[in-house]
Amino acid sequence: MPDVLVTRRMVDAAMSALDGLGEVLGEVLGEVEVYEGPPTAMPRPDLLRRASGVSGLVTVLTERVDAELLDAAGPGLRIVANHAVGVDNIDIPECTRRGVLVTNTPDVLTEATADLAWALILACVRRVAEGDRFLRARTPWIWDPRMMLGQDLHGRVLGIVGCGRIGQATARRALGFGMRVVYHNSRPLPEEIAAPLGARHVGFDELLASSDVVSVHCPLTPDTRHLFGASAFRKMKASAVLVNTARGPVVDEAALAVALREGEIFGAGLDVFEREPEVTAELLDLDSVTIVPHLGSATVGTREAMGLRAVQNLAAGLAGGRPRDLLNPDVLG
């Protein structure tokens, strides 16, 4: 009789699917505990206590799934179904060592996240949020040829850092804006994917030097932490913007604030933050920064799809099957 802990309430469709899980599993589901945040994440001591003895965990990105939590859950834990595509919050090798399955929610949020990257790109190059603030402040104004000038996109270069599913979807949209695409990836894309995007694989430094817009889509790993720091910003064009819809710690926010203040780059659009949910105070004072609270996948349809995918993965794991989005197949041998 599996017990399940859900560390943040999902949208209704996903919660209903979870309610029906007993039927899917052909056995009575034990207790399903759901944490009702926000505004706060489940306090860590509560998480450790409530995880005790569960068979399944549905986690969100604010929950660190590490040896401590796995110890607290105990040996009956079969699956951690992350309600996210990113899994930097999970110690996957530790889960594998203990025979715990780990899944994520890929594909379903690719297009929504690429859309948000473009929302930030456009907001930055055309100073949309700044203009909105300006009017809301009741600032006196009159149309002026020199007012609030931004940057063009057509004929310019979009640089994608980390060209997986979301990076490719972001690149695809660039064609509609008349931009050329370069990308930097651990491996060059297969020709059949790169060619329709007209995307050229370049070294990181070349990407920085040649791009007018740099959009970050790589996972957070020890190699990508602070990939964007003082030296990267110095290599970018003074007219360039940086957009991050991936993970906050890929960008050194203190260095970004300096780069913006010194005019080393034109602007930045951030959906994710180095010490999320905190935002570095200096960034809040800069009009060249557009910020939104981690909304990449935040559409009605996408959140339903993510929640359902997490529940499907959970069900498969609890039933002793192979979840569709299994990230550590070694567990099943």
Ligand code: GLV
């Ligand atoms: C959100 O950031 C996700 O990884 O799904």
Ligand code: GLV
């Ligand atoms: C994430 O799923 C990506 O591959 O970009």
